[in-house]
Amino acid sequence: MMQYILKRVLWMGPLLVGISLISFLIMHLAPGDITTTEASFNPKTSQESIQKLRKLYHLDEPVIVQYGYWLKRMVKLDFGNSFASHQRPVFWQTKDAQGNITKGMIQQAMPITLMINVLSMALIFSVALPLGVISALTHHRASDRAITIFVFIGFAMPGFWLALMLMYWLGVLHNLLPISGLHSLDAERMGLIAWTLDAGKHLLIPVFISALGGLAGISLFVKNGMLDVLHQDYITTARAKGLPENTVIYRHALRNAWLPLITLLGLSIPGLIGGSVIAESLFAIPGMGKLFYDAVLMRDFPVIMGILTIGSALTLVGNLLADIAYAWADPRVRRGVAG
Amino acid sequence: MKRVLANPLACWGLAITLITLLLALFAPAIAPYDPDAIDVKQILLSPSASHWMGTDGLGRDVFSRMLFGARISLMVGFVAVGIATIIGVLLGAISGYYRGWVDIFIMRLVDVMLSIPTFFLILAVIAFLTPSIWNIMIVIGLTSWMGVTRLVRAEFLSLREREFVLSAKALGAGDLRLIFRHLLPNSLTPIIVSTVLGIASAVLVESGLSFLGLGVQPPQASWGNILTDGKEYIQFAWWLSLFPGLAILFTVLGYNLLGEGLRDALDPRTTN
Numbered sequence: 001m002m003q004y005i006l007k008r009v010l011w012m013g014p015l016l017v018g019i020s021l022i023s024f025l026i027m028h029l030a031p032g033d034i035t036t037t038e039a040s041f042n043p044k045t046s047q048e049s050i051q052k053l054r055k056l057y058h059l060d061e062p063v064i065v066q067y068g069y070w071l072k073r074m075v076k077l078d079f080g081n082s083f084a085s086h087q088r089p090v091f092w093q094t095k096d097a098q099g100n101i102t103k104g105m106i107q108q109a110m111p112i113t114l115m116i117n118v119l120s121m122a123l124i125f126s127v128a129l130p131l132g133v134i135s136a137l138t139h140h141r142a143s144d145r146a147i148t149i150f151v152f153i154g155f156a157m158p159g160f161w162l163a164l165m166l167m168y169w170l171g172v173l174h175n176l177l178p179i180s181g182l183h184s185l186d187a188e189r190m191g192l193i194a195w196t197l198d199a200g201k202h203l204l205i206p207v208f209i210s211a212l213g214g215l216a217g218i219s220l221f222v223k224n225g226m227l228d229v230l231h232q233d234y235i236t237t238a239r240a241k242g243l244p245e246n247t248v249i250y251r252h253a254l255r256n257a258w259l260p261l262i263t264l265l266g267l268s269i270p271g272l273i274g275g276s277v278i279a280e281s282l283f284a285i286p287g288m289g290k291l292f293y294d295a296v297l298m299r300d301f302p303v304i305m306g307i308l309t310i311g312s313a314l315t316l317v318g319n320l321l322a323d324i325a326y327a328w329a330d331p332r333v334r335r336g337v338a339g
Numbered sequence: 340m341k342r343v344l345a346n347p348l349a350c351w352g353l354a355i356t357l358i359t360l361l362l363a364l365f366a367p368a369i370a371p372y373d374p375d376a377i378d379v380k381q382i383l384l385s386p387s388a389s390h391w392m393g394t395d396g397l398g399r400d401v402f403s404r405m406l407f408g409a410r411i412s413l414m415v416g417f418v419a420v421g422i423a424t425i426i427g428v429l430l431g432a433i434s435g436y437y438r439g440w441v442d443i444f445i446m447r448l449v450d451v452m453l454s455i456p457t458f459f460l461i462l463a464v465i466a467f468l469t470p471s472i473w474n475i476m477i478v479i480g481l482t483s484w485m486g487v488t489r490l491v492r493a494e495f496l497s498l499r500e501r502e503f504v505l506s507a508k509a510l511g512a513g514d515l516r517l518i519f520r521h522l523l524p525n526s527l528t529p530i531i532v533s534t535v536l537g538i539a540s541a542v543l544v545e546s547g548l549s550f551l552g553l554g555v556q557p558p559q560a561s562w563g564n565i566l567t568d569g570k571e572y573i574q575f576a577w578w579l580s581l582f583p584g585l586a587i588l589f590t591v592l593g594y595n596l597l598g599e600g601l602r603d604a605l606d607p608r609t610t611n
Contacts, residue, residue: 018451
């Protein structure tokens with residue numbers, strides 16, 4: 001088991017190098033170099049900030065040296081300072097000469113996005129699993145049909161449109177839910193319970209929206225997995241020896257069907273993180289997605305590069321956690337039977 | 340083909356995709372108005388007999404804009420998926436046929452691409468280029484070839500050991516002949532299915548980008564940016580946001596149904 005985890009951790013090294021290469025290439029996609037792009041998009045760009053940009057990315061050096069610097073800064077998680085937001089540090093807090101601490105932009109945004117993603121994963125897991133099982137057990141009957149229709153609509157639903165509709169219907173028309181931000185204006189004066197309820201109300205639609213696609217996909221996946229497992233010989237055996245149907249389904253079938261789900265949840269992380277752009281910018285939630293969107297609009301390159309890299313690193317960590325969880329849940333891997 | 344038509348999912352999917360395709364193709368003939376004609380006397384009219392889907396904040400006919408938007412949205416979907424499929428088939432074929440270090444390299448590239456959140460990647464590229472319909476097609480295409488690559492590689496790996504391939508090889512068929520005459524034609528089913536499903540997700544991505552203002556730029560209409568306009572007027576003009584959303588939903592649904600239906604109908608493993 002330890003060996004397996006170690007192998008997985010070591011494997012992240014080459015992946016990170018690959019990510020650094022691709023992000024470096026993207027930076028060099030811009031016609032000319034990024035300072036000309038910066039200047040053409042933002043006529044107010046001063047000569048001074050162009051010089052800063054050149055210095056930050058070592059644009060005067062040969063390309064291979066530039067990449068070396070980029071790689072070094074990635075390893076140190078140093079993404080420089082934002083151009084647009086008063087020179088705030090992109091990733092982590094810094095202390096100036098007077099000992100004042102300036103919080104990093106990603107440092108503040110990341111917990112919010114992580115929380116939304118963990119909540120959506122919990123929602124996906126707790127709804128998709130029963131839906132998939134019900135669908136498989138009532139295959140070709142009314143409830144299976146209804147769930148299948150829901151799955152297909154969930155797949156095809158443009159999340160931002162549904163968010164807009166829910167925002168208008170529940171927020172504006174019926175005034176049931178707040179439509180922007182993470183807390184109400186008077187949140188500071190609330191007690192813990194009221195504060196949590198308030199944040200929950202703000203997060204209800206965004207979490208639902210970011211979970212919808214995964215919900216549909218994973219219910220379908222659980223259903224197909226269950227259908228596969230239910231046709232296996234050991235299920236017939238279990239039934240033949242007279243086990244109650246519930247034991248057969250929950251102890252024998254489900255435990256085999258839901259294993260691949262862990263990997264799938266891990267694989268859905270990049271989609272969830274990437275998807276946060278739309279939900280967060282629509283609901284003005286100050287997470288990484290909104291930060292990224294604002295940075296793209298302002299062409300704030302250090303922030304763009306920082307979030308791209310941190311987002312990918314988060315994905316790698318998520319996949320690693322999924323792998324470990326899988327190894328822990330599957331006795332074949334846990335005891336080292338299979339590779 | 341008969342099996343495809345016998346599948347209810349595929350039939351519905353085919354019907355929806357054909358209808359949207361025809362509407363888009365014949366948009367100039369069907370559209371009752373010029374989609375870009377501004378008429379300040381006809382601002383924000385609700386749906387009626389003369390304006391089926393109402394008019395927008397500049398007095399443009401929403402139905403006409405939806406039809407022309409369909410052209411843009413579908414074209415982005417087709418071209419982006421075309422690019423992704425070509426890249427995916429080539430890399431997957433090379434990977435599965437030659438194996439060895441080329442295979443290792445390509446598969447690691449796939450791993451790397453899959454670990455970068457796609458939407459971030461697309462937005463980052465758009466930030467360094469200018470948002471235009473061509474850039475969007477290319478960017479979506481360049482960020483969505485990984486699934487096809489894996490699929491084609493897996494097919495090739497299993498097919499290359501089969502008797503008909505071995506016998507063709509024994510008869511002296513060259514690499515290119517083996518790949519294009521024997522292996523590729525036998526891997527078509529999963530490629531077609533993933534292409535159809537890919538169109539659905541490309542249409543979704545394009546509409547999301549345009550909705551954020553980083554996709555197709557106005558005045559050119561796309562379903563995504565009609566919806567962005569609608570967002571501004573949502574309190575006075577529901578039709579501006581309702582119709583483009585429904586259009587995206589049904590189109591994506593159509594391609595998904597068609598894709599799943601094709602998979603069910605063409606894949607011998609899932610039919611019982």
